[in-house]
Amino acid sequence: MSEQEAEGHQVAPAQEVGDFLRLRREQIAQRWADAALFRTVFTVSRDEAVEAGRAVVEALAAVAAAERLEDPEADGFNVVRDQLARTAASRSRAGSTNSQISTEVDALRPPVLELLVADLSARGEEHVRECTTALTVLMGTLRMVVLETLLTAGQELIERQRLQLLEVATPVIKLWEGIVAVPLIGTLDSARSQVVMETLLDSIVEQHARFAILDITGVPTVDSLVAQHLMKTVAAARLMGAECIVSGIRPAIAQTIVHLGIDLGTVMTRASLADALAYALRQQGADIVAHVPDGAGPR
Amino acid sequence: MTGLSPSPYGGQVPVLRIGDVLLVTLQGDLHDGTAEQLQQDVSEAAADSRVNGVVIDLSGVEIVDSFLGRVLADIAAKTRLLAAETVVAGMRPAVAITLVELGLTLPGLRTALSTEEALRLLGGASISPRYGRTRQESP
Known part of the structure; x- marks a missing residue:
């Protein structure tokens, strides 16, 4: 759609979301630290949770700025893979299923969305809608990246155990x-x-x-x-x-x-x-x- | 008939005679011509009335093909016709696996872990077994 040009906005929604994420990263990180995903992993220190959240927000902002919302191979997601996948993996070890973790990652979306809507309330309704859509797409890709990383980790584990089984299971x-x-x-x-x-x-x-x-x-x-x-x-x-x-x-x-x-x-x-x-x-x-x-x- | 690498036997595999047993030690590659000569030598030697067994030592053979498998089976068949028994000794694991994968399980052939064992197998009761006395003999 080209409505934003018709309305005179030169900035694409993805860029807008990227700017917003960078601007508000402290607030978002603070809110995420209370979300189930971070709270259950960083039980010792809330600061660590905030730190991890901030890293993820910055990575997402970079992806949004590059306008690669739907591309799980975008450079920014490498940081996410390192950071969020590690937390997700430790959730997985704690016994959560993949769909539970997926839901927890999805739970990161509403707080950001609230902030975004509040920030952009002065702008046109159409613009807000476009930006929220862009943000939703971005968070969807994030969810996919996390799940993909989880599955890869699972497969690595299976492969390692298969080799171990081969060695262990044949004593003479x-x-x-x-x-x-x-x-x-x-x-x-x-x-x-x-x-x-x-x-x-x-x-x-x-x-x-x-x-x-x-x-x-x-x-x-x-x-x-x-x-x-x-x-x-x-x-x-x-x-x-x-x-x-x-x-x-x-x-x-x-x-x-x-x-x-x-x-x-x-x-x-x-x-x-x-x-x-x-x-x-x-x-x-x-x-x-x-x-x-x-x-x-x-x- | 002539391979690329020289045969370690100089065209002939030695067939040694120990008592009433023939001992053939194979090492490395066996060329077509050498194999033919060997089969002939063994048959001739086995035709000698006093031979009752042939031991083929394969402990020096690391690579095997279907040809060697056939040579072994042939020698066994020929010596059996001449009332002697063939024992293959000291086959390496890799060689055994290859032969099995090739489908050559050599059903008519007797086998032994080592040359010593093969000689014992052919010697029968004349050489005392390693695990000497049975229960009946013990006091």
Whole structure:
């Protein structure tokens, strides 16, 4: 629209809002410090909340002055990302959901709007309307930037935890001289089963293990893909000269395997880890017997 | 037939005879010509009546392709016809993974962790097992 030119205002609403924000940043910061978002994060010192609010207002003013109200990539929002995203992230850690935080960011709008309307009341109604619209758009973009930052932080966390899981979840345990075991816990995907295979084969070399036990007690479901991974691992271990035993197949999983028509015929299986260990020991010529004290055994 | 890099064997892989077992140690790349020569050498040596086992030591092999997989399977098949058994010893993890990914699980082949173990496997009862006495023998 070009009404503002028709009315003789040379300043665009975005510029107007930018000027207003810069002029009133102290008042706005003071009001924001009482808003839920800042109050709950900066519990110790109100000055800090005011400081944070002032930084955000200044950033918004810069964005408005550059007339990039709807552009979340605007330079000014980098400050917002640093400042407001950190507060939002700490709200998120405290257990707030994304929509709660979004509502809290939205709650920053009314106090600014009040001030703006009060400031511009002397001007034409049309002008006030345009400026409030510009401010609303700006605050909407702010809300989007905050949410986007939150989501990115969430994704980073997930990625980090995925890597940690990969490292942590595949310990190879030496059960006996020449016998190693891998207790598998959780769902097996390609990446994990690759890690499992590599660590198991390495430990076979390292421990000089003739027997390797894959315990799948902690694997919730077995589908054809998981079965394939297991068979690959077993085949690789066999090529290296170790015998691989799969243990911990629960009745439900046994049923699933049969229903899917997967042939585990080439794989040695045992019901429990104990059975597998007993088998491996017997194959090595060792046997477990009860200790009989001094020949006076109980009859 | 001629590869870019010189074969570490000078065209021939040594086939050593220890008692009634043949020992073949592979190292590095195996060229087509060398592999053919090896298969022939092993067959000839295995035809000797006293040989009852062939041990192929792969601990020096780090890279493998489907060709080597086939060579191993071929040697095993040939020696089995000559009433001897083939044991592949000391395969590295990376090699094992590659063979499995290639779909070469070599089902007819016996395997062992090391050459020592392979010799024990072929020697059967003549060499005493590492975990000596069973329960029956203990006092």
